[in-house]
Amino acid sequence: MPPILFIFILFNFVDLFKLAKYPFMAEAKEWVKEQKVNIEEILFDELYERARQRGIERVKQALEKGIIYDTPLINDVDCAMEIFSYPIARMLVVAVESDYLLRRYALAEAKRAYENMKNEEEDFISYLAKELGVEVNGEKIHFADYLKYAPTWDMKWKLVNRELKNGYVILSKNEVARLIQEAIRKKIYSELSYIFAPPEVKKVFRNEIIAIKSRIAFKDKSVKMKEVKADYFPPCIKSLVSAAKSGINVPHVGRFTMVTFLNAIGMSIDEILKIFSSSPDFNEEKTRYQIEHITGRISSTVYAPPKCDTIRTWGLCYPDEYCRGIKHPLFYYRRRRK
Amino acid sequence: MNFLRRKFYSYYLQPRIEFPDRIERREYAFILFNEDTMHRHISFSSKEAILTYFKANVPAHAYYSSAYYRIPSASTMKEKQWMGADLIFDLDADHLPNIENLTYEETLQEVKKELLKLISFLTEDFGFGKQDIRIYFSGGRGYHCHISNKSVLELGSQERREIVDYITARGLEIKEIVGERSIYKDRYIDKRIEIYPDHGGWKGRIARGIINFFKQIKSMEREDAIKELMKIEGIGEKTAEALYDALTDERMRRIEKGMIDQASEFRRIVKPLIKRLAVSLHSEADEPVTADIKRLIRLPGSLHGKTGLRVTKVDIDAIEDFDPLTHAVVFGDNMIKVNVEKPIKIKMMENVYELKKGVATLPEYLAVFLVARRMAVA
Numbered sequence: 001m002p003p004i005l006f007i008f009i010l011f012n013f014v015d016l017f018k019l020a021k022y023p024f025m026a027e028a029k030e031w032v033k034e035q036k037v038n039i040e041e042i043l044f045d046e047l048y049e050r051a052r053q054r055g056i057e058r059v060k061q062a063l064e065k066g067i068i069y070d071t072p073l074i075n076d077v078d079c080a081m082e083i084f085s086y087p088i089a090r091m092l093v094v095a096v097e098s099d100y101l102l103r104r105y106a107l108a109e110a111k112r113a114y115e116n117m118k119n120e121e122e123d124f125i126s127y128l129a130k131e132l133g134v135e136v137n138g139e140k141i142h143f144a145d146y147l148k149y150a151p152t153w154d155m156k157w158k159l160v161n162r163e164l165k166n167g168y169v170i171l172s173k174n175e176v177a178r179l180i181q182e183a184i185r186k187k188i189y190s191e192l193s194y195i196f197a198p199p200e201v202k203k204v205f206r207n208e209i210i211a212i213k214s215r216i217a218f219k220d221k222s223v224k225m226k227e228v229k230a231d232y233f234p235p236c237i238k239s240l241v242s243a244a245k246s247g248i249n250v251p252h253v254g255r256f257t258m259v260t261f262l263n264a265i266g267m268s269i270d271e272i273l274k275i276f277s278s279s280p281d282f283n284e285e286k287t288r289y290q291i292e293h294i295t296g297r298i299s300s301t302v303y304a305p306p307k308c309d310t311i312r313t314w315g316l317c318y319p320d321e322y323c324r325g326i327k328h329p330l331f332y333y334r335r336r337r338k
Numbered sequence: 339m340n341f342l343r344r345k346f347y348s349y350y351l352q353p354r355i356e357f358p359d360r361i362e363r364r365e366y367a368f369i370l371f372n373e374d375t376m377h378r379h380i381s382f383s384s385k386e387a388i389l390t391y392f393k394a395n396v397p398a399h400a401y402y403s404s405a406y407y408r409i410p411s412a413s414t415m416k417e418k419q420w421m422g423a424d425l426i427f428d429l430d431a432d433h434l435p436n437i438e439n440l441t442y443e444e445t446l447q448e449v450k451k452e453l454l455k456l457i458s459f460l461t462e463d464f465g466f467g468k469q470d471i472r473i474y475f476s477g478g479r480g481y482h483c484h485i486s487n488k489s490v491l492e493l494g495s496q497e498r499r500e501i502v503d504y505i506t507a508r509g510l511e512i513k514e515i516v517g518e519r520s521i522y523k524d525r526y527i528d529k530r531i532e533i534y535p536d537h538g539g540w541k542g543r544i545a546r547g548i549i550n551f552f553k554q555i556k557s558m559e560r561e562d563a564i565k566e567l568m569k570i571e572g573i574g575e576k577t578a579e580a581l582y583d584a585l586t587d588e589r590m591r592r593i594e595k596g597m598i599d600q601a602s603e604f605r606r607i608v609k610p611l612i613k614r615l616a617v618s619l620h621s622e623a624d625e626p627v628t629a630d631i632k633r634l635i636r637l638p639g640s641l642h643g644k645t646g647l648r649v650t651k652v653d654i655d656a657i658e659d660f661d662p663l664t665h666a667v668v669f670g671d672n673m674i675k676v677n678v679e680k681p682i683k684i685k686m687m688e689n690v691y692e693l694k695k696g697v698a699t700l701p702e703y704l705a706v707f708l709v710a711r712r713m714a715v716a
Contacts, residue, residue, distance in 0.1 A: 162539055
């Protein structure tokens with residue numbers, strides 16, 4: 001009784017294989033609906049055991065590796081199981097009730113899509129982008145959309161370092177894919193923030209939920225704390241911190257300087273986040289995500305604080321008597337802390 | 339102050355206010371004569387209501403919010419419920435170098451240069467049409483540039499900051515805009531820099547800036563050219579001479595094609611040139627006001643309490659012709675007696691006035707200007 005196996009072409013280039021690779025697409029949701037499978041079947045029926053195992057794997061890989069790896073997709077059954085595993089993984093994530101997992105999972109799904117997108121035709125990428133509300137015109141994107149999704153904390157993504165002409169930023173195919181990754185992450189994260197897991201989910205995945213929770217607790221503890229002495233911050237950092245605390249808009253490069261510095265001296269994400277919380281347009285989700293990125297909590301790169309020369313060209317340097325001979329803000333802190 | 343208030347009242351009986359779009363969604367704020375506090379969180383439902391307020395209160399300064407809110411009269415940001423905001427650039431003289439030695443007219447001329455640079459960024463790079471950009475003389479020492487294009491209204495302050503960083507070249511990385519190639523010769527490596535005049539963005543801007551700069555240098559006499567080169571920070575006489583003497587016709591042709599051979603001397607020129615090409619929007623340490631999504635901006639058509647000049651729209655195609663001390667003047671030429679406290683020379687309404695300390699009988703427009711600037715008493 002294989003109920004899942006009808007093949008239909010949804011769009012010229014959106015077939016079952018595509019849906020398996022991009023299960024967050026509206027067409028995938030539609031396809032799942034068309035199968036008329038109810039939630040009990042998905043959770044309990046033997047037929048879907050493979051999908052359930054893959055769902056658990058998705059969440060575990062997201063937590064441990066920060067990305068979800070592809071599985072071989074040979075035939076339609078493979079694809080169907082892969083597609084079903086996505087809503088299962090989502091239910092599991094929500095059932096764990098951890099915002100950390102939620103963020104990490106959304107990013108991992110988005111990263112997987114990014115890796116796959118690199119091998120796609122331009123047409124499909126534009127189609128996918130459009131579905132996510134991003135208007136991509138070949139390799140051009142309007143600057144307003146660009147600013148919404150570009151990781152501008154990274155210097156090479158700052159608008160000023162981009163080719164901007166007549167309102168459009170010119171990008172390579174991979175860069176377009178990178179922007180769409182961010183749109184996907186946002187979409188998944190915001191969807192998951194609003195749904196609740198059906199009670200059966202907690203029952204079926206009882207053991208997995210306990211295991212995942214303890215892994216999250218372990219990961220949180222692994223971030224060790226050093227005592228932070230704010231009195232010994234260099235004047236550039238002091239002025240940035242006090243500006244941010246009093247709700248004044250800190251320029252982007254200033255935020256970057258401050259976050260990388262505070263992270264390097266061992267301040268926790270929550271403490272850093274607190275500094276920004278009086279900003280007039282404070283958006284906890286967005287700010288946390290950026291901080292986690294810059295500090296390497298959810299990404300692989302830990303950004304180092306800029307050196308004094310750079311801080312000076314950004315117009316953020318107000319040296320005091322201890323700055324003489326100092327080339328890096330961390331040296332200032334370490335020297336005075338002794 | 340009664341003199342100024344009386345004069346302002348006469349204007350506000352029949353003012354030429356330019357109302358913002360979505361009047362009822364904006365917050366308004368006023369500073370009244372003889373008061374220091376700002377009256378904030380005021381909202382109006384119609385043009386008539388605004389005009390009535392002006393007549394009844396005769397404010398010295400009038401502002402409205404670049405943002406529009408669901409409830410503009412609420413007293414906290416949260417209750418106001420931000421819906422979006424125009425993109426506003428504020429060009430003010432305060433931070434420009436050596437500004438304190440300039441007269442009021444020269445000061446405004448300097449700000450105009452920055453304004454023209456800004457408009458070039460907004461039209462060529464950001465692709466705004468001239469119809470999207472409204473320019474206003476602030477009534478004080480600067481210009482405001484308003485953009486209400488749909489694409490920018492919902493940008494948050496971080497996104498707006500990226501726009502500011504773009505036009506001020508903050509965070510610009512030279513390695514992203516010029517190429518560096520090593521050419522291996524028999525025994526040594528020749529470093530060459532490549533620039534891209536046909537590209538968009540800063541890549542193209544800096545390339546065209548460099549080419550124009552060298553063209554200008556080449557067209558000058560040797561002595562003048564070297565002087566001009568030495569104006570650049572970090573260029574001494576020797577480097578300047580070397581740069582000028584190497585600038586043969588052949589070299590110039592290569593530069594125009596984007597190939598620059600004197601890599602090490604050249605590198606010193608790039609940064610200072612970027613600074614010249616960028617817009618000097620505000621002092622670097624300042625809070626970038628453009629990124630502020632809830633700021634207040636002077637209401638077009640209202641009077642500036644410290645000059646008596648009108649916040650006046652400037653035709654984007656006729657910026658050069660705009661003379662604040664003619665076009666932003668609202669008062670007439672009835673003669674009024676005032677006591678001038680400081681000698682001053684000023685050109686207003688096309689007339690040049692040279693005033694000494696003491697009692698003088700002056701046209702109303704000049705009297706208002708001087709009293710507002712506290713250079714005379716009525």
